[in-house]
Amino acid sequence: MISPKRQGGSFKMAQKNILQFIILGLINDHPQTGYELTKSFDNDIGEFWSAKHSQIYPQLKTLEEKQYLTHTMEVSGEKLERKRYSITPAGQHLLTAWIAEPTINQTNGKDEFVLKLYFIHDQTDPRLTTMLEEQLQYHTEKLTHLKNQLSKKFPDGGDPANFGHYLILSHAVSRETEYYDWLNDALKQI
Structure with a gap:
């Protein structure tokens, strides 16, 4: 404990x-x-x-x-x-x-981009578009990588012998898809 x-x-x-x-x-x-x-x-x-x-x-x-x-x-x-x-x-x-053991939710991930966003107060800040576009490119590449890993390692879906790994990789794809969608939405709001 x-x-x-x-x-x-x-x-x-x-x-x-x-x-x-x-x-x-x-x-x-x-x-x-x-x-x-x-x-x-x-x-x-x-x-x-x-x-x-x-x-x-x-x-x-x-x-x-x-x-x-x-x-x-x-x-x-x-x-x-x-x-x-x-x-x-x-x-x-x-x-x-x-x-x-029960898993405690941890928030030990550090996202410097989100920290920087916190300090941008104006929707018309000239730095905002560049920041969002850079992150969108990064997360697009990461999402593509994860999807490739998922299809390469589990071409037929979940493998009973490695089901945990499959679930983790699927979760990573979902997480990056959500981040990607959030960045696209943020760019539309500018």
Whole structure:
């Protein structure tokens, strides 16, 4: 359970280390190296969660110290050694328990564009059209990318073996479609 912490006269919820659960989930699918995990964040997971190399490797070490992961050494090429991580039964238990917990709605996403819009008070502000058009281009490209990923990975709709991934990708398409529609509507109001 997450407990509230007093901060500056108000209560804030302490945040869980979600990255540990993502790593456990990815490794639970199949043993991976740190490099392979980083690539997973660049490809599939990056659509809805990001993590940097500098976050992933220390988290791997911590998870191994807590005995949620173990590793074997393998040689790649002539001399390059790398660790291939596997989940332990304790790690599987932790992952299973986290998935079963009720999910608290989080608003930790930061959208600098929306913050800037907040400070534009006049509908005729000359910066507004350019800002909206730039965002529309960005979200159009993102929506196209997500739709391509969805059709490439799930050409026949939801796959029972990967249904969660299908639902997440479908949600990302819906979210970007809504953002795209909102930007188009905003441009029509100028």
